[in-house]
Amino acid sequence: MPSMRSIRGSVRSPVRLAALGGALVAFDVVFVAVAYWLGHLTVGAVVTAFDYEITGLLVDALRFETLPSVEALAVGTVLTLVVQSRFGYRQSASALPEVGDVDASGDPSPADAGADAETDSSPDDAPDRDSIEQAIATRDEMERRLEVRATALAHVADMAPPEVRVIGSETPNSFVIGRPGEQLLVATTALLERLDDDQLDAVLAHELAHLKNGDAFVMTAASFLPSVTRRVNERLVEYFRALLPRVESDRDWSDVGYSHHFAMTMLIVGPATLVASTALYVAGGACYRLLSRIREFRADEAAVAISGSPAALAGALETLSGPQPSPSTDLRTARTGVRELCILPHAVGDGGDAERDDVVARARRRCQDLIGRVLPSSHPPVERRVERLRAGERDRRS
Numbered sequence: 001m002p003s004m005r006s007i008r009g010s011v012r013s014p015v016r017l018a019a020l021g022g023a024l025v026a027f028d029v030v031f032v033a034v035a036y037w038l039g040h041l042t043v044g045a046v047v048t049a050f051d052y053e054i055t056g057l058l059v060d061a062l063r064f065e066t067l068p069s070v071e072a073l074a075v076g077t078v079l080t081l082v083v084q085s086r087f088g089y090r091q092s093a094s095a096l097p098e099v100g101d102v103d104a105s106g107d108p109s110p111a112d113a114g115a116d117a118e119t120d121s122s123p124d125d126a127p128d129r130d131s132i133e134q135a136i137a138t139r140d141e142m143e144r145r146l147e148v149r150a151t152a153l154a155h156v157a158d159m160a161p162p163e164v165r166v167i168g169s170e171t172p173n174s175f176v177i178g179r180p181g182e183q184l185l186v187a188t189t190a191l192l193e194r195l196d197d198d199q200l201d202a203v204l205a206h207e208l209a210h211l212k213n214g215d216a217f218v219m220t221a222a223s224f225l226p227s228v229t230r231r232v233n234e235r236l237v238e239y240f241r242a243l244l245p246r247v248e249s250d251r252d253w254s255d256v257g258y259s260h261h262f263a264m265t266m267l268i269v270g271p272a273t274l275v276a277s278t279a280l281y282v283a284g285g286a287c288y289r290l291l292s293r294i295r296e297f298r299a300d301e302a303a304v305a306i307s308g309s310p311a312a313l314a315g316a317l318e319t320l321s322g323p324q325p326s327p328s329t330d331l332r333t334a335r336t337g338v339r340e341l342c343i344l345p346h347a348v349g350d351g352g353d354a355e356r357d358d359v360v361a362r363a364r365r366r367c368q369d370l371i372g373r374v375l376p377s378s379h380p381p382v383e384r385r386v387e388r389l390r391a392g393e394r395d396r397r398s
Contacts, residue, residue, distance in 0.1 A: 024222050025077065027287045028084075031225055032076035033068055034276050038269070040066035045268040049261040058268070081221070088224035089179040092341070096167055096186060142166045142192045149197070150185055150204050157205070157306045159212050166192065172320045175341035176207045178216040185211075195316055202303055202313035203320075206343055209302030215295045219341055222291055226284035233277040236270055241360045282371055289378040292340035296380050297388065304392060314389035320344050321382040340378040 044058030060066050068076065143166045154161040162176065162183035169188035172195070176185045185207050195203065210216040304310045321344055 021218055023287055023291060024084075024218060025081070027222075027225065027284055028077045028080045029073055030283065031280060032073055032080055034280060036068040036072060036076065037061065037064070037066060038273055038276060041272060042265070042269045045265045046261075048268075049264040080225075084221040084224040085179060085217075088221040089177055089182055091227055092177040092220055092223055093184060096165065139166050139168065139189065142189060146185075146187055146192065146204075149201055150208070153201060153205050153208055153306055157208050157212055159208065162208070162211060173342045173344060174203055174207055175343065176210050176216045177220045177341060178211050179220060180217070183211050183216070191320070194319055198307075198309060198312040199316035199319065202307045202309055203316050203343060205306035206299050206303035206313065208306060209299040210295065210341075212302065213295070213298065215291075215299075216341070219288075219291060219295070222288050223340070226281055226288050229277045229281040229284060233274065233281060236274045236277065237360065237364065239266065240270065240274075244360065278367075282375065285371070285375050288340055289376050292378040293376065293380060296385065300385055300389060304389070310389040310393040310396065314386045314393070317344070317382050317386055317389075344382065345378050 040057060041061040044055070044061045048055050048058045057066075143164060146164045146166060147161075150164050151161040160183070162178070162185045164185045164187070167186060167188055170190050172188055172191035172193075174185070174187040174191055176183065178184065185204070187204075191203070192200065210219075300313060303313050307313065
């Protein structure tokens with residue numbers, strides 16, 4: 001069993017944590033500046049839409065004469081950090097499938113299927129009810145196993161045990177999210193099925209290291225802005241989609257009080273916001289992925305200090321990095337903002353336009369593919385991580 005001193009030395013890294021926080025603050029400053037300018041542009045566009053003779057605010061914004069002062073940036077950045085800290089955890093937690101969601105195979109979850117079974121009591125439904133009850137029992141058993149092992153490892157690492165949750169997924173993966181007073185460790189059913197006890201302990205130790213390091217909190221907060229800008233981008237695309245002939249839209253925009261004033265405002269603000277939100281999403285995603293990438297090696301080292309077995313973690317990484325099912329089976333398990341938290345970047349999907357074939361959907365898929373190629377990888381290569389762990393195992397034996 002490793003000593004407590006080695007665990008603390010491997011887990012804590014104040015300089016590295018400060019660097020993570022500094023990168024987050026720097027991006028927040030940029031976000032506040034862009035949001036401040038877009039706010040002035042929107043106000044100017046609204047005023048102009050109602051009175052064409054009052055164009056001062058709009059002209060000033062278009063000339064970039066309404067950029068924030070240092071004081072406004074400071075106050076806005078502090079407020080943004082508070083919002084991230086408070087709602088980043090909630091947003092990440094809400095991305096997880098609840099009891100009533102659809103499972104990875106596309107069938108109703110136990111809760112939904114059970115409700116259907118109660119309303120239709122035909123004999124043909126009996127096998128479905130039996131399979132639902134069995135699935136619930138299996139997941140409960142997995143969650144108990146996960147909780148016992150995570151609690152034991154948390155005591156070794158001298159930290160409070162996190163809350164645990166098992167989610168149904170065909171892709172083996174795990175991650176943690178956290179903020180002061182709330183910590184959650186998530187594992188998929190496939191991970192618990194594929195790993196033996198030693199390998200599972202090593203993976204759980206890796207996740208606990210993220211919580212102990214404090215980078216789980218930083219990453220959970222950092223996930224907020226990329227997700228927000230992505231949602232803004234999606235809403236704007238849906239609005240402009242509705243204006244195109246013969247293009248399917250998910251929303252009737254007449255419920256927002258559509259008028260020529262609104263149309264004029266969107267004609268001015270919409271394209272600028274779309275460009276800005278896309279740029280912020282790419283920049284935020286790059287920053288977020290780099291944060292994710294640089295934290296993995298340290299978590300691997302701390303996991304070895306906690307679990308005491310480099311070979312077990314190396315074996316777990318090799319097992320988990322094997323062939324995975326199509327990402328489309330796990331769209332709800334690890335969207336953008338969660339993938340970067342996972343031990344491996346699997347089970348990521350982006351539903352939206354996946355099944356559409358209109359001009360907007362095709363353009364979005366090309367754009368997403370391009371962004372995926374441009375952005376840095378969110379994790380170091382598994383081969384490098386395994387090589388370092390194997391080298392550590394050889395050093396321990398020599």
